Each structure stands twice: as structure tokens, then as C-alpha cells.
Amino acid sequence: MTLRNGRLGRALSLATAITASALIPAQANAGGGTLTVAMTAGDIPVTAGTPDQGFEGLRFVGFSIYDALVRWDLSHSDKPSDIVPGLATSWDIDPVNHKRWIFHLRDGVKWHDGCPFSADDVIWNFGRMNDQKSPQFYTQQYAFNRGYMTNFDSIEKIDDHTVAINTKFVESLFPYTMSYVVMVSKCRAETLKYDWQAFASTPSGTGPYRVDRFVPHERLELVPNKDYWDKNRIPKQDRMVLLPMPEASTRVAALLSGQVNFVEAPPPDAIPRLKGAGMQIVMNTYPHNWPYILNFVHGPFTDERVRKAANYALNRDDFVDLLGGTAIPDYATMPPTTPYYGHPKLYKYDAERAAALLKEAGCLPCNITLAMSTSGSGQMQPLPMNELLKSQLEAVGFKVDFKVMDWNSLIEIGRSGVVKYENIDGYNGSRALLDPVSALIKPVAKAYWSPAGSNWGHFYSDDTEQTAQAILTEFDPDKRLALLTKLHEEESAHAVMIWVVHDLNPRALSPKVHGFVQSQNWFQDMTPITVDP
Amino acid sequence: MLTLVGRRILYAIPIAIGVSIVCFSLVYLAPGDPLQLLLPPDAPADAVAMIKHAYGFDRPIPVQYVLWLWRVLHGDFGVSIATRRPVLLEVSGSLYNTCMLTLFAVPIAFVIGYSFGAIAGCFPGKWIDRVVTGTAVMGVSLPNYWVGIVLVIAFSVEIIALPATGMGRGGSAGFNPLVWADAQYMILPVITLAMVPIGILARSTRAAVAEVQGLDFVTTLRAKGLSESAVIRHVLKNAMAPVLAVMGLQFGYLMGGSILIETVFTWPGSGFLLSKSIINRDIPVLQGAILVLAMIFVATNLCVDLLQAMIDPRIRRA
């Protein structure tokens, strides 16, 4: 091992020497360094506004180049992450009209191109994403933002630093949605005569990073925006290089050979080897789960007892072992650190109880058809995990028939919903539980029945429906928190999913990387990081 | 000669049209929606309709084909659904990277394959022939992506000597194969890529040399009392043409067939672009990439045909 370390050390120093000489000419100053990130994305996320590649796109590109009105607080690893002011310094609900939100905009913010940020920019950005008649309308951004615009109706300017957004229905949690919608520079777009492809190669936002170099499909190089409005978040490294590396073994190889110094989602099997080579492995709980989303219209899972049986059948500790400790058991929708976790019913492993429930429900053997993908964003290690799931379900009396498909085919099933795929009893789609609407309301509320929303299996129950409605119309944060807790507990009582694990999102960092704080969030703040030469 | 060129090119046109139809229709076999890449899973129906319209996917497929072909003939392959970059730009950039590999791999394969094939052909039936022929069969039976993995295990995992993936510090922009810092990234993929052509070229060289050996003029040369080395020089020169033809075909073949190796080494070439666009269902890129690669193949075949005809008058009449 020492021999290997020695070689690696040499390889690393050689690689850094090369990188340093190649990328940072004479003006290199102490401290900073170049952070080179291996992302799991298959391509560089889109740079012309809201990115693709899921939340990873927002994590590394969207929130680096741009800001949204609302920002996620990513500065702590030991407490749940919530929203804080971003380009808007504060927001409040119109006391008489609960469908009208007032956002007070930050003063003195400048775009990367030097133009000042004002209310007109915000109005213009919403046109870009929604108004097909406006010159700045961009089809791609229209598409990418559809999920965030469900409740957006119109926007108006109150003064240079205040805007009002009207929503279609009353939604007390609306500001969360605004945290995903990033603002791009009207100035730059107008200079480029709305050539969005040109904009994508020379983007201009208000974010903590500027784009320095963009090689399509291969790399995006960002440098600190020294004029960033939040002086605490001016990046401490000299440069951040983003590389797409969808294959796990490729990312490991790149880290070991010194090609990169920050790797997303190293495969659990490689973690001992990485630790042996002196790499830092960081992980933290965050609002993600890896469940089965169920069919409530046809098949065995319409019976609550069968759903409970499936949940009792799983020994989740085995999954954690399988994943080398990079996950925690999931007994309810949210991870236990969530403020609205409450005291949900926990279906801890109980094979006898599961078998008894199946017998009671008269489903023996209980034939179920499950759809799963071979890979995909947030899907963790779908093949081994589903093999384990199958063996545990079959041990109590289920008979599992897998439909194995690629990620896009699974997305198609998830989008079309239970009406089109009535023979599928459940599908394995990992979920981002970042904001309470996506986490708790969408999976159970009738308004989100597929294909219009993400209540894939058309779940309905009077109690959850009432609680969900109450949450959306409750503007008092404390009362709303109590209601959210209640909904979380109700979902557990109905066993609305088969819960398996929460990912801990492991990352592997070179020993030269300092200052990274892994927040309890899908998003991460890269600005405090420094890299030794 | 000119009529021959004209005839061959005319002959290639209906094939090209057929190829374009195949390329276009292939992607409509695909299950799933090409636009799921763009829209969130819970996008409302009107948004889906609007996007379909904006990308022209709401028209009847034959109409889409004609429009697509018309634009392609004008050099416009459309834009990628995923990146909104012009498909031609995407394809040409990745082709350049693939060329970088093939332009090194094919000559290396030629030199090695030709030398060994020639030695074997000069001593048919001798032990050296058996060794070369045996090795050549191994070469053509190799799953080359496996060779790639084995090389990675040996040189990047067991000993960290060579980088396993990618194009290095700056990516393809500014990649310079003459600088060690960049060139080291090419070594494993080029070796892997050359493996199969070495076998094929060795086999065809051996066959060509053996065939020329049996021709009358060689017997005549020997009868005239020419030294054995001079005879062999003649033989090798005459055997060169068919082997060069095989080499040309190999080039076209590797351009379109490097997808597996580019996947193993995450080399940002045309094969990599292809597999990515299959996974993403990025239809314009998929169509464009397949079309361009097939056209390159058709063109190399055509060139090889014509060159052969120029060298060997017997073919011209056929």
C-alpha cells in the first residue's frame, strides 16, 4: 500500500504541476487552487439559464452562474437546510389577496456584464420562460421551467425594486418554487440579439462564478465573480472546473490519477480503495429517498394491507450494508432530521407480520409487476438493490416480476402515469424531497394525479386531501409546520409507498481539498473550498 | 476513367438517399418520447403540445422526413434537443476527436499487420506462418472493448502509469497529440483500437502475398535468375494494393465502429456522441450522427473503389 501511495503521490503532484502550469499563469496566488469536479451528469448541464441534468445541473452550473429570488442556505452540515433571501431580500403575501406575492429585490446587485439588476430584469425573465409572444421567449427554457411554473399566473412591476407575482391558486409554500428559477442577464441577451446559443457560451448572471471557458460536452471552467453581492460567498478557490463523468469507475480512476480532486457519488465498493489512497469521503443526510411508487387503481397495492406487508418485508439494514454505509434506512417519506418528521408509523422488518398481512389480504402468492431502470439520476445502484428487494419480498409471499428498462423509458412510465400503465404495480423512481410540496403534497393530492402531476398511482384519501389543502392555505409558519408533520404521519399510516433507503450522497475529495461543508441538501456551496497546490 | 468515376458516384446517390431514409426512420422505432428530455415529469398537456409543435414533432413523419432531408441537403442538420447547439457542430467536433484516434491507430495497424502478414506470406506453411496466422485469428476474434478494460486494469488500476479516461487537462480544445501531457491519454485507446485491424491486415497481407507468389511473373522473375530478395521486393510491392484497400475500409469502419472503445475510455468522439444521444433520445443528433458516419463509410468505400480501379486496370472494366 505504501508503494501504491508513493506512486499515487507522485502522479498527483505531477498532475497538479501540469495543471498549474497549464491553467494558472504567473498571477497564481496562494490559497485558491483549482477545484476539478467529476459530475455524474452525462453532459455539461445547459448554461443558458435553468439547466438540464436534474438537480446536479442546478447544483454545479445553475446556482454557480446565476441566482434565484430565493436561495437555499447551504452553510451548515449539522442542521436541515431551508430557504433564505437570494436576489429578493424578503417576500410577503398580500394580506387581502392570498394569490399575490410581493418580492422585495436586492439593491446594488450587478450582472457579470456590469449592468445593474432591477425589477425589469425579473419581469423580462418570466417572459423568457412563459410568454411565447415576447422576443426573449426561449423554447428550451420554457420547457425546463414547466415544473416550476404550474402555479405561476402573472408578474407585475411595483417599483424598480419590487415585483408582485400572482398565482393561480393559493399556495403558502410558493416561495420554495421560486428557489429553482434562476435569473439571466437581459443586458447580455439583448447585446447578443437573443441568440441563446451564443448566450450559452458566454452566459451572464449574478452568481458567485463567471464562465471562463466552455468546451461543449467536455468541460466548463468557472472563475470567481469578485464583485459578488454576498461578500462571504466570493469563491475562495481560483477556478472551478466541471467535468461530466457518468460512469462511476471512470470517476474513481480520475480521482486516483489526479485528473480531478472532487468526485460525486463514488461507487460504494470503491470507497475502501479510495480511503486507502488517502482520499476524504464525506456524506450527509439529505432529502432524498429511494422508494417504490405504487399503483392505487389496479392490482394488489390497492389493498393497504399489501402495501404494509411489502414495507414490513424489507430488512433495510441489508440495503445499507449493500451500499457500504452510504445510505440510511428509510421507514417514512422524510429522513428523521426533517423538521416535519413527527412520529410516523415505522414499518420495521417483520417477515411474519408481512406474511400474515398478505394472507389476510388474500394475496398469496402476491404477484406484482415492478418497473425499474438500469441506471439514472438519483437511482443509486438499481440492479443490486432491486435484486435484494426482490429476494426479501419473495421471502414473505410476493412473486416479483421486474420490467427492467433504461432511465428514459422509466421516466416515460413515471410521466404517463397509472392510466397508461395499469399493469405496472409500482415503479422505482428516486425522489427529491427538497421542498414540502414536492416531498409530501404531490405524491398524495388529487390535484397532482398523473399525467398532470406526480401522484403517479392516483392515491386518494380524505384525511390526506384535507391536510394538504390546509397546508396550502396556512400562512403561519408554525401552524403550517404542524400540518406538514400531520401529513407526513398520515402518509405513513396509509403506507403510500414502499420505502427503502435515504441516500447519504457520498463524495470523495482529494486530501488537498479543504473547506467543503456538505449541507443537508441536494445543492451544495462550492465557494468556501480551497485546494492546496 | 472519368466515366467510371461518374458512374460510381451516380450509383452512390440512391444509396445515400436510402441511407438517409434508414437514418431518419430508425429513431422513430424508439419507444418513449423524444421530448421527455426537456420537460419535467409532471409537465401539463398543453406544455407538451407546445413543445412538440416548436420542435416540429407534431407533423406526419413523411413530412418531417422531407423537411429534414431538405434542410440536411442545405447543410442544416437541425439543433440538438438537449443542448440547442447545431447538430453539425456537435457531430463535426466529435468526429475530429475520433479521427485523432483512427489516424494513429490505422497506420500503426498497417505497419504491424503488413510486416507480419508479409513474413507469413513469404514462408507459407512454415512455423512463422503458423504463429502469425494464429495470432492474427486471435486479433480478429478479440472483443476490443475487453482489451481496453484489461489495459485499464493493468496500466491504470494495478500500476497508476497511464490515465484511464478522457482527453486530459484541456479536453479536446487545444489537445495536442505531440505533447506528452496530452498524448498519454491517447495511448491506451489507440492500442485498443489498432488491435482488430492488425489481425485483419495481417490476414489479408498474407493472402495477397501468397497469391502474388503463385503468379506467373514471379516464376518468370525467379527463372530469370533474380535474387530471392529482389523477387520478394516485387512480390511485396504487388501485394500492397489490395492491402491498402483493406486499410482504407478499416478507416471507414473504425470511424463508425469506435463506439465501444470510446465508451470504455470516455473519449469524446463520434461513438460517444452516438451512445449519449441514444440514451438521451436526442433525435436530431442521433439522426445526424448516424447519417454522417454512414456517409463517411460510403465515401471511403467509394474512394477505395476508385483508387483500386486506378491502380488495377482489370477492375476498371468490371
Added chain:
Amino acid sequence: MSLTQTAGTAIPAAWNDDGAPSVRVRTYWQSVGVRLRRDEVTLAFGAIVLAIVLVAIFAPALAPFDPYKGSIVGRLKPFGWRGHPLGTDELGRDLLSRLIYGARSSLLMGLVPVVVAMLTGGTLGVIAGFAGKRVNTVIMRMMDVFYAFPSVLLAVAISGAMGGGMLNGMIALSLVFIPALCRIAETATAQVRTLEYIEAARATGAGALTIIRHHVLGNVLGPVFIYASSLVSVAILLASGLSFLGLGIKPPTADWGLMLSTLRDSIYVNPWICALPGAAIFVTSICFNLLSDGIRAAMDVRL
């Protein structure tokens, strides 16, 4: 040539102009048998191929463990761990058993598309060669179009477009092989069609089908069969390549290409185990190649 790169040299011209009357076929096959028996190398590789086929057929009896049952505590274990001679894979399944079962899908993917292509391509070729000019043009130009794709590209494009899976992979490979076989059948048919004895048979009023059965098939089958035999190893390589890319056989089926692809994520745990499925592909493909070479040599005799 271009389509089947790894097949190496093309069919010897001798085959196309032999024009042997069907009466002499029996003695010809006898001499082929004699030549094969004398060729020890081919016999040896033929025996290995036979052994692989037997392993595939009797996989359930030979495999020491269930290839689909694993245990998460026994993942990625080294050679000889607790009675697993070749260790275990990423799901703790016995690697030897999976390699044994993997022979099934590899042989299926190697043989079925070749047989399908031989039948359809051969039939199309005979029709094209025997029927008039217009039919010939339609069929052969269509073949030219598919011929214009490098084989890997065509296989990946078709299988990828159709969403992968064993059946789609087989369809893709069949489509890849049909044009070459069709061309060979067409050439052979066209050559015998104009021969005197067929003209004579026509003159006596024999129907097209009778003529094809009695006079054409004997001359077409040989070259088509030889060529097809050389395609088996190409099919095995292409099929495992498709599975490797995730466009072929789907998990959890034991398949060498797929195993290579899933084990690749574990090269940092147990590097050399990951290379085993590739070695199996290599051995099978080389044996089929040498067997095909031997059969070709044995059949390549002037009568």
C-alpha cells in the same frame, strides 16, 4: 468485406464458378469429410465449440450454484472463496455458474441471427439472382443501403432505437448480416442461372421452383453456409458489445457482455475477476473463427 470485417478473407472465387451438376455433390461432401478428419487443428477447435455447446445445454447440471441467487455478504469475493471457484460478482452470485449460464445467451445471440440471416438473405439472394432484372434491382439496391453502414454502427443504431433487449438485439444482428449473405447467394445463383444445363431444364418445361430446388440450391448453399459460419464469431462479438453498451440483453440474465459491463464498476475491488467474462467471449469467438476457417479450407476444393 466491409460488413464483416472480422471474417477476414472473402469467399474464394472457385466456389462461384464450379457449376457442378448435383449428381456429384455426394462425392464432394465425402471428400470434405475426409479433409476435415485430417485437419487436427480444426477438429480440436470443433471439439471446444462442441464442449461450449454442451456446457450451455447442460448448464443447470454443471453450474455449482444458482446463477441468479446471491447474498450481499458474499459480494465480489476472490477466487476459491467458500467453494466459489471463480469468486462472486457484484451481487454475490457465483461467477463460474454465471459464466456457464452465460454461454447460453452468447450462443443464442451468435447462432440465431446468423441462421435467420442465412435463411432470409439466402432466399432473397436466390430470388434476386433467379428472377428478372427489376426484382433483382429492387432487392439488391435495398441490400446496398444496409451495406452502407459499418456493422457496429448499424447494430447499435437498430438495437438502440428499438430499446434493446434480446429480441431487438437479434433483429438488429440479423439485419446486419442479411445483405452480405444475400449478395453471395445472388452471385452464386446468377452464375448458375445462365449455365447450359439450367437452360436445358427450362427448355424441358421445368418450373422455377423445381429448377431452384434441383439445380440452384446445391450451388448456393455451399458459399452461403461457409460465409455464414464465419459470421457466428462476429455475431457473438457484436451481441456482447450491444449488451456491454446496455443495448442488448437486460439484467439479471447471465450474459458475458452484460457481466463485463456491470463488473467494470468493481475494477477497484477485484480487478481480474472483471476480466473473466471478456475472456469467455474471446475464447468462444476464436474457436468459432478457427472452426469456420477449417470448414472453409475443407470445402474449398475444385471438383
